[in-house]
Amino acid sequence: MTTTRRDLFKLGALAAAAAALPSFASAASEAKPVGKAAKPLTILILGGTGFTGPFQVDYALKRGHKVTLFNRGKRPSPEWPSEVEQLHGDRNTGDLGALKGRKWDVCIDNPTSLPFWVRDAGKVLKGNVGHYLFISTISVYADGSKPGITETSALAQYKGKDAMAETQESLRADIGGLYGPLKALSEAEAHKQFGKNVTIVRPGYIVGPRDETDRFTYWPHRVAQGGEILVPGDGTDPVQIIDGRDLGEWMIRLAEAKTTGVFNACGPDYTLSMDAMLHGCQAVTGGGMTLTHVTPKFLEEQQVGLPIWVPSKDSEYAGYGSVSNQRAIAAGLTFRPLATTVQDLLAWFRSLPAERQAKLNAGITREKEAELLKAWHARKG
Structure with missing residues (x-):
């Protein structure tokens, strides 16, 4: 199935993310000043x-x-x-x-x-x-x-x-x-x-500047290149990520408050689908793209995995895309806008040496993607 940006708004599960899309392009901004803690530690x-x-x-x-x-x-x-x-x-x-x-x-x-x-x-x-x-x-x-x-x-x-x-x-x-x-x-x-x-x-998945795994980086980097993009699943599978800065800063606030207990630090604070994540990346990077969705079964047959995504259907790993974060939010965990994470991540990634940018540590090459797309279209006939 090939999905365009217009098709995104037809999916009921994406309503919240779709409503946020107009603000994505301007969401990234300078960091706000940080005040001093009441008691130095x-x-x-x-x-x-x-x-x-x-x-x-x-x-x-x-x-x-x-x-x-x-x-x-x-x-x-x-x-x-x-x-x-x-x-x-x-x-x-x-x-x-x-x-x-x-x-x-x-x-x-x-x-x-x-x-x-x-x-x-x-x-x-x-x-x-x-x-x-x-x-x-x-x-x-x-x-x-x-x-x-x-x-x-x-x-x-x-x-x-x-x-x-x-x-x-x-x-x-x-x-x-x-x-x-x-x-x-x-x-x-x-x-x-x-x-x-x-x-x-x-x-769960920690993302943003300084992420050397490239698991999330693969997607905004690929979206920035434009063209036909191979996307796993039907676009509605949930994705959970947390910016490393949100995680790190929250842990300092937990220390300040002497908060104890166990917390799932997964984001964001709304249901983010695979398609919404990709369109959010596009709102930052600009350019055109076409999303071509392929089934988990096809990827399994091709012995290919793609980062961040975990299928919500016909998979033993479905739950890892929908871990409850309510306890962490109640304890003060907050999340930067997706646009901020994407913009800052790409700025950091593009500051790396050219040879490092040329070979990501996760995802598939453009050549492999083209091969898979050809096989998928041939099968769909």
């Missing part, structure tokens, strides 16, 4: 140089907090002001000596996927931090087939021999089977080590 960020960490640091500094980073020191990071303290160690080897004998109001744990990382951090930090915030994932849920996953849904179960013996190497070797269960056990270990003063944040 001392914040330890484990990691801090990856995707969301720098956003946490930047926002925390603007709010008047003192920030300490702890990581291996091997990844390039922004040039922070001199007041940002940087400590180095290696959680893989248990080298946390730089944290011993220190106290912080808050610890934000960004990179952990292994339970022993939380255990070892607890040995050093227990009693020395007042609040522990852990970035988890919606992959902790056992069953992604049912829409409306909430924070109380059953979690994935670890089936290995010794979770504390798992390493980054074993995780990479079997990421589909270990990632969710090990994250779930890391959550449990956080509660074991830090008691009631724990916040668990479970994001």
Whole structure:
């Protein structure tokens, strides 16, 4: 099926998104000034140089907090002001000596996927931090087939021999089977080590500037190129994304409010369909495009997957496109307009070296897309 922009408005499920389309092009704007927090905090960020960490640091500094980073020191990071303290160690080897004998109001744990990382951090930090915030994932849920996953849904179960013996190497070797269960056990270990003063944040797809995965970037980049675009599904499948800045800044506000509990950090705060997302991208990038929808069965036969999209029909993963975020919204999670995310993401992406832009880390090439479109049209005859 080929869908044009006019066809979008015929789909009842897109009514809310369609109403917002006229404002998309002008929604992106300069960031608003950030006020100071009522009480400055001392914040330890484990990691801090990856995707969301720098956003946490930047926002925390603007709010008047003192920030300490702890990581291996091997990844390039922004040039922070001199007041940002940087400590180095290696959680893989248990080298946390730089944290011993220190106290912080808050610890934000960004990179952990292994339970022993939380255990070892607890040995050093227990009693020395007042609040522990852990970035988890919606992959902790056992069953992604049912829409409306909430924070109380059953979690994935670890089936290995010794979770504390798992390493980054074993995780990479079997990421589909270990990632969710090990994250779930890391959550449990956080509660074991830090008691009631724990916040668990479970994001889905994190997108926006600094996203090196290109999972979401593939779509606005492709829309900007125009022409006939191969789109999975019928256009109504729900899409959930969260800008890394929204996630990072919200975690600082959770720390300020001493908010504990478990939260699904998925966005936006309305139902966003695949087609609405693509037309939102087009409103920012301009140019013409034609959407050609192909069935999940066709993609399965062609052994092709496309990023961000999860089919809502005939798929065991349907629920991961409709995770409940009501608890997080009630706790103050807010979302930038889609236009802002798309505009800023493309500006960042286009600032990268030409060779990096030429080969995305997700999605399909234009040549592969043309091949698939040809096969689809031949089948439809």
